[in-house]
Amino acid sequence: MTSIDATQWRDLDPGARMLMGPGPSDVPARVLQAMSSPTVGHLDPYFLSVMEETQTLLRQMFQTENRLTIPVSGTGSAGMEACFVNLVEPGDTVLVAVNGVFGTRMCDIVNRLGAHLVRVDAPWGRAIDAADVEQAARSHDVKLVAVVHAETSTGVLQPLDELAAIARDAGALFLVDTVTSLGGVEVAVDRWGVDAVYSGTQKCLSCPPGLAPVSLGDRALAALDARRSPVVSWYLDMSMVREYWGAERKYHHTAPVNMIYALREALRLVAEEGLRARFARHLLNHRALVAGVEAMGLAMLVPESERLVTLNTIRIPEGAADVATRRALLSRYGIEIGGGLGSLAGAVWRVGIMGASSTERHVLTFLAALETVLREQGVAIAGNGLEAADAVYAAARVD
Amino acid sequence: MTSIDATQWRDLDPGARMLMGPGPSDVPARVLQAMSSPTVGHLDPYFLSVMEETQTLLRQMFQTENRLTIPVSGTGSAGMEACFVNLVEPGDTVLVAVNGVFGTRMCDIVNRLGAHLVRVDAPWGRAIDAADVEQAARSHDVKLVAVVHAETSTGVLQPLDELAAIARDAGALFLVDTVTSLGGVEVAVDRWGVDAVYSGTQKCLSCPPGLAPVSLGDRALAALDARRSPVVSWYLDMSMVREYWGAERKYHHTAPVNMIYALREALRLVAEEGLRARFARHLLNHRALVAGVEAMGLAMLVPESERLVTLNTIRIPEGAADVATRRALLSRYGIEIGGGLGSLAGAVWRVGIMGASSTERHVLTFLAALETVLREQGVAIAGNGLEAADAVYAAARVD
Numbered sequence: 147m148t149s150i151d152a153t154q155w156r157d158l159d160p161g162a163r164m165l166m167g168p169g170p171s172d173v174p175a176r177v178l179q180a181m182s183s184p185t186v187g188h189l190d191p192y193f194l195s196v197m198e199e200t201q202t203l204l205r206q207m208f209q210t211e212n213r214l215t216i217p218v219s220g221t222g223s224a225g226m227e228a229c230f231v232n233l234v235e236p237g238d239t240v241l242v243a244v245n246g247v248f249g250t251r252m253c254d255i256v257n258r259l260g261a262h263l264v265r266v267d268a269p270w271g272r273a274i275d276a277a278d279v280e281q282a283a284r285s286h287d288v289k290l291v292a293v294v295h296a297e298t299s300t301g302v303l304q305p306l307d308e309l310a311a312i313a314r315d316a317g318a319l320f321l322v323d324t325v326t327s328l329g330g331v332e333v334a335v336d337r338w339g340v341d342a343v344y345s346g347t348q349k350c351l352s353c354p355p356g357l358a359p360v361s362l363g364d365r366a367l368a369a370l371d372a373r374r375s376p377v378v379s380w381y382l383d384m385s386m387v388r389e390y391w392g393a394e395r396k397y398h399h400t401a402p403v404n405m406i407y408a409l410r411e412a413l414r415l416v417a418e419e420g421l422r423a424r425f426a427r428h429l430l431n432h433r434a435l436v437a438g439v440e441a442m443g444l445a446m447l448v449p450e451s452e453r454l455v456t457l458n459t460i461r462i463p464e465g466a467a468d469v470a471t472r473r474a475l476l477s478r479y480g481i482e483i484g485g486g487l488g489s490l491a492g493a494v495w496r497v498g499i500m501g502a503s504s505t506e507r508h509v510l511t512f513l514a515a516l517e518t519v520l521r522e523q524g525v526a527i528a529g530n531g532l533e534a535a536d537a538v539y540a541a542a543r544v545d
Numbered sequence: 546m547t548s549i550d551a552t553q554w555r556d557l558d559p560g561a562r563m564l565m566g567p568g569p570s571d572v573p574a575r576v577l578q579a580m581s582s583p584t585v586g587h588l589d590p591y592f593l594s595v596m597e598e599t600q601t602l603l604r605q606m607f608q609t610e611n612r613l614t615i616p617v618s619g620t621g622s623a624g625m626e627a628c629f630v631n632l633v634e635p636g637d638t639v640l641v642a643v644n645g646v647f648g649t650r651m652c653d654i655v656n657r658l659g660a661h662l663v664r665v666d667a668p669w670g671r672a673i674d675a676a677d678v679e680q681a682a683r684s685h686d687v688k689l690v691a692v693v694h695a696e697t698s699t700g701v702l703q704p705l706d707e708l709a710a711i712a713r714d715a716g717a718l719f720l721v722d723t724v725t726s727l728g729g730v731e732v733a734v735d736r737w738g739v740d741a742v743y744s745g746t747q748k749c750l751s752c753p754p755g756l757a758p759v760s761l762g763d764r765a766l767a768a769l770d771a772r773r774s775p776v777v778s779w780y781l782d783m784s785m786v787r788e789y790w791g792a793e794r795k796y797h798h799t800a801p802v803n804m805i806y807a808l809r810e811a812l813r814l815v816a817e818e819g820l821r822a823r824f825a826r827h828l829l830n831h832r833a834l835v836a837g838v839e840a841m842g843l844a845m846l847v848p849e850s851e852r853l854v855t856l857n858t859i860r861i862p863e864g865a866a867d868v869a870t871r872r873a874l875l876s877r878y879g880i881e882i883g884g885g886l887g888s889l890a891g892a893v894w895r896v897g898i899m900g901a902s903s904t905e906r907h908v909l910t911f912l913a914a915l916e917t918v919l920r921e922q923g924v925a926i927a928g929n930g931l932e933a934a935d936a937v938y939a940a941a942r943v944d
Contacts (some may be wrong), residue, residue, distance in 0.1 A: 152816040155598055158806055160585045169799060173584045180923045181803065185572045185753050186559045187881045199554055220619045220780060223798035227780045255779045276550035348799060354584050356755055356801035378777050380654045380656070381619060397886075399567060399622035400747060402755030404580065405804065407557055417551040471726070483585045487796075 163476075164508055167484035168298045168457060168496050169326070170348035170355050171503040173408075177353055180411035181404050188401040197391065200406055203413035207328060207351075207421075208343060208361045210335035215392045217357040217409055218382065222325040222346025225358025227255060228343045229321050230292075233366060235375050236260035238289040238507055241282055241318070243267075243274040243309070243525040247299035247487045252292050257403050264288065270489055271300045271459070272451045275495065276308040289369075290319040296327035298349075298486040299457035301448050301496065303331065309479040310339040319366055325349060328359065329416055330428045330456035330500055335361060342366040347405075350428070350456055352501030353412035356405045380477050412501075428455050430542050431504045435497065438513040438535035442520075443528025447494050456504070459486075461496040465525045471516075479515040506539055562875075563907055567697045567755050567856060567895050568725070569747035570902040572807075573662055576752055579810035580803050587800040596790065599805055602812035606727060606820075607742060607760045609734035616756040616808055617789045618779065618801050621724040621745025624757025626654060626742045627781040628720050629691075632765060634774050636661035637688040640717070642666075642673040642708070646698035646886045647722055651691050657660025658745050658777065665689065669888055670858070672851045676706040676873035682715040688768075689718040690934045695726035697748075698886040700847050700895065702730065702859035709738040718765055724748060727758065728815055729827045729855035729899055734760060741765040746804075749827070749855055751900030752811035755804045811900075827854050830903045836895065837912040837934035841919075846893050855903070858885075858893040864924045866892050870915075878914040905938055929935075 165172045186193050205215045208511075218228045230252070234240055238261045242252045245268040256263045266282050268274040274293065283291065289315035295304055306322060313320035319341040330350030335343055341363045348355035362370070363386065370384060377383040381399065389396040398484045416424060432455035436446060439460055447459035462468055468485060472495070475481040499508060513531040521527055523534035564571045585592050602616045629651070634640055636665045637660045641651045644667040655662045663679045667673040673692065682690065690712035694703050705721060712719035718740040725730045729749030734742055738743055740762045747754035761769070761783065769776075769783060776782040780798065788795040815823060831854035835845060838859055846858035861867055867884060871894070874880040883895035899908060912930045 152813070152819075154817070155602070155809070155813050158595070158810065160577045160589075160591050160835070161584050163583065163585050163589070165584070165586060166588055170584050170586065170802065173803075178581040178583070180557045182577040183557045184559050184561050184562065184577070185564070185568055185569050185747075188571065188754070189565060190559075190562070190875070190881065192559050196557070203554070220623065221798050221801060224619065224780050227778065231778075251779065258775050258777050258779060346799070348584075354801065354803040355587070355799040356804055371842075376657050378657050379626065379630075380650065380657060381623050399620050400619060400745070400754040402574075402753065402804070403569065404577075404753040404807075405755050405801070410554070411557065414551070414554050417554070420551075428781045448811075482589065 162480045164481045164511060165503050166497050166499065166508060166512055167482045168498050169346065169500065171352045171498060171500040173352055173354055174502050176415065177408050177411045180517060181354065181408035185403050188403055189395060189397065193403060194395065196406060196410055196491065200410045200413065201391065202289065203410065203417060204359050207413060207416065208333055208335045209337065210361050212335065212361045212363050214367060214384065214388050215361040216359050216387070217406060219399065220358055221355050222344065222358050224382065225344030225346065225360050226252065226323060227379070228358065228360055229344050230255045230259060231377055231379045231382055232384045233290055233319060233321065233342060234259050234261045235373055238262065241266065241279065241286065241287050241288045241291045243279055243293040245272060245274050245300065245302060246270050246294065246297035248294045249299060271302060271303050271447045273302055276312060279309055280312045283312050288316050290317040290321055291316070292321040295333065296322040296331070296454045297455065298326045298457055300490065301454045301457045302452050303327070303454040306338050306340065314339060319369060326454065326457050329424065331425055343425030345407055347412065350500045351412045351416065352503070353408050356402060357409055365469060428499065428504050430510050430538070431499045431506065432458065433542050434506070434538040435499060435509045435533040437538045438509065438531035441519060441529040442531040443526065456498060456500045458497045458499065460497060461494055462492070463520065463525050466520055466523055471519050474519045475513065475515055479511065481512055481515055508544050509535055560879065562879045562881055563910060564881050564902050565897050565907060565911055567897050568745065568899065569630065570751045570897060570899040572751055572753055573814060573901050575814065576807050576810045579789065580753065580807035584802050587802055588794060588796065592802060593794065595809055596806060598811065600790065602809065602816060603758050604719055606812060606815065607732055607734045608736065609760050611618045611734065611760045611762050613766060613783065613787050614760040615786070616805060617759050618798065619757055620754050621743070621757050623781065624743030624745065624759050625651065625722060625756065626778070627759055627783065628743050629654045629658060630776055630781055631769050631776045631783045632689055632718060632720065632741060633658050633660045637661065638663060638685050640665065640678065640685065640687045640690045642678055642692040642928045644671060644673050644701060645669050645693065645696035647693045647696060648860045651753055670701060670846045672701055672703050675711060678708055679711045680716065682711050687715050687717040689720055690715070691720040693722040694732065695723065695730070695853045695855065697725045697856055699889065700853045700856045702726070702849050702853040705737050705739065705767050713738060713807055718768060725853065725856050728823065746808055746811065749899045750815065752807050752813045755801060756808055760888050807917060827903050829937070830898045830905065831857065833905070833934040833937040834898060834908045836937045837908065837930035840928040840933030841916060841930040842925065855895040855897065855899045857898065860893055861891070862919065862924050863921055865922055870918050870922070874914055878910065880914055908934055
């Protein structure tokens with residue numbers, strides 16, 4: 147039998163961070179504490195009440211009455227996969243609008259499922275033109291239209307109401323990725339006519355990664371019920387998962403009990419703050435960040451009218467070293483930001499101000515640290531970023 | 546916007562339990578504390594070191610040198626699905642040996658993947674006869690042979706060396722479910738010739754549910770590399786997941802950071818105890834439990850030579866009420882045990898003595914509570930269960 151040396155591993159001690167990358171965001175102490183409550187069984191009456199409360203809170207978060215609103219037992223990507231595998235069958239035609247990594251991932255999943263992919267592209271860093279989607283939807287018999295609300299790879303916020311109408315006119319389901327928007331900007335599932343939606347916990351909800359909130363409306367459930375072939379994934383098959391989360395309480399798989407404790411507490415924190423106040427906070431910190439960054443002479447990737455407030459893509463300035471800058475921010479200040487993905491690698495930094503990481507302290511510390519590091523690299527700093535950011539906060543305090 | 550009433554949800558307060566069902570088991574305070582360490586990024590240098598350590602500890606647990614030994618980002622069932630979706634393609638022939646719920650679930654997954662299923666059945670509550678598997682393997686061109694090491698639904702331990710040889714002689718991969726054995730009884734992946742194996746965290750490792758340790762050997766990886774069709778699941782595609790866990794550190798999906806903190810600590814506790822001592826502890830508590838139960842006049846479902854020590858199925862005695870008994874154990878003593886699944890529903894109780902729930906205190910408390918509840922229902926108690934269990938412990942103390 148292999149012998150195990152027990153002495154070589156030390157106590158966990160991650161050290162202090164300010165998580166300002168594309169997620170995870172900083173997790174509040176109350177969420178960590180709730181997560182470490184004693185584990186109980188997944189069919190324990192107490193846990194069933196926790197599940198009910200979590201579902202109620204999630205419905206309010208998605209602004210939906212959808213009965214099937216649950217956290218899927220995997221990270222946000224499992225939420226994406228759950229929606230596609232349940233709603234798409236081999237031979238179906240699926241329209242995906244792509245303007246970044248996560249739309250590209252949707253296409254990958256559609257191909258794996260043996261469906262026919264109709265892909266509508268927009269430049270990375272720009273919103274998708276609804277007219278392009280409309281034209282494609284008219285030329286094919288589309289079962290589902292899928293789009294990313296908040297592209298984590300580019301920092302673009304996609305308006306959804308027009309796309310929802312196009313999908314409905316085409317007789318198609320409308321599926322939306324809200325991984326980086328839910329809890330930071332409005333997501334109004336019922337009002338906008340979204341049929342299926344998923345998110346993650348580690349972005350604007352500031353809960354550790356590990357769960358994917360998903361909500362399916364009546365039209366989506368009808369498509370699930372009308373399938374000709376079984377859902378290819380047993381683990382994510384919503385026709386069974388819903389009987390565990392529903393009144394039947396039928397065992398499917400063992401729920402990640404402590405992660406659901408954490409999500410419930412994260413959602414309770416949102417409830418205490420209120421959605422309107424939370425969205426206003428995210429907007430204010432975004433405006434201060436942009437004011438500071440632009441005062442320093444740096445440029446944002448995304449045009450102002452299409453910017454996502456929770457994830458900010460800053461063009462890497464002339465003379466700045468991508469990796470060395472990020473490494474210095476992390477090692478000297480504990481600040482994590484993200485690099486660019488795909489075609490934007492080396493071209494942008496991704497700065498998340500999401501959930502508990504969306505505070506004046508985070509914005510100020512980031513601007514100060516970035517200025518210091520860039521100055522050391524010989525990058526010219528145009529003006530005073532801190533002063534510009536503070537002016538935004540000062541104006542808000544007067545209001 | 547939906548208004549959220551923040552006042553209706555109280556602080557989490559699960560109360561005290563002794564988790565003696567089919568999982569989760571009791572989670573040690575050190576694991577809960579580690580899990581609530583501050584979240585860091587999934588590409589943070591500190592977290593990468595935690596991943597390395599977790600992999601090293603997992604390899605020792607599986608007794609394997611397999612490089613690809615990782616926790617999959619889902620519960621044990623996701624581990625099952627991960628192994629099948631990566632190793633099975635449409636049209637492949639898969640042999641599954643079935644003697645309970647989890648073998649049946651394997652068949653369900655094989656069917657969803659469009660593979661040809663060859664099913665070998667044994668009675669629920671008995672081990673599978675290797676001769677039956679051999680005969681089936683000889684009559685078909687089998688790509689993979691799959692079996693459950695420890696059937697959580699019946700309490701049977703399946704010997705594996707003979708089946709491994711049969712699979713190898715047939716030129717097939719050998720896939721094993723060790724969800725309820727890993728960390729409680731020996732699992733020697735390399736010595737036994739297991740090509741692919743998965744487990745869960747919430748059984749004998751006493752970590753909260755949410756991760757599935759998986760290990761794939763060279764033959765399994767060769768089959769993955771030789772696939773003609775893409776893995777149908779993007780989320781579980783090991784050809785990409787391994788580039789995140791390997792030296793490439795390529796982003797795939799956001800790892801469940803805090804769950805991995807918890808698993809590392811749970812594995813560290815195993816290392817401190819030592820595998821031999823841990824297996825001996827599980828065996829001793831099993832023997833005491835059985836002695837106590839049999840002294841009281843109750844019967845075990847599984848013949849002694851085929852019993853799984855970590856999950857004990859007790860026949861529900863004449864005159865005892867299944868649900869009322871379990872409800873009384875939980876509400877009056879905080880003891881969770883499981884009911885029967887599938888064809889064993891109403892016929893057996895499932896008593897887990899796994900990980901931190903495998904102690905003399907658990908066995909004694911359970912026997913005392915069960916005797917009390919059964920006596921109140923008018924069930925005749927043959928003899929003194931506590932005395933019989935204590936005799937087992939006393940003899941072990943003398944040794």
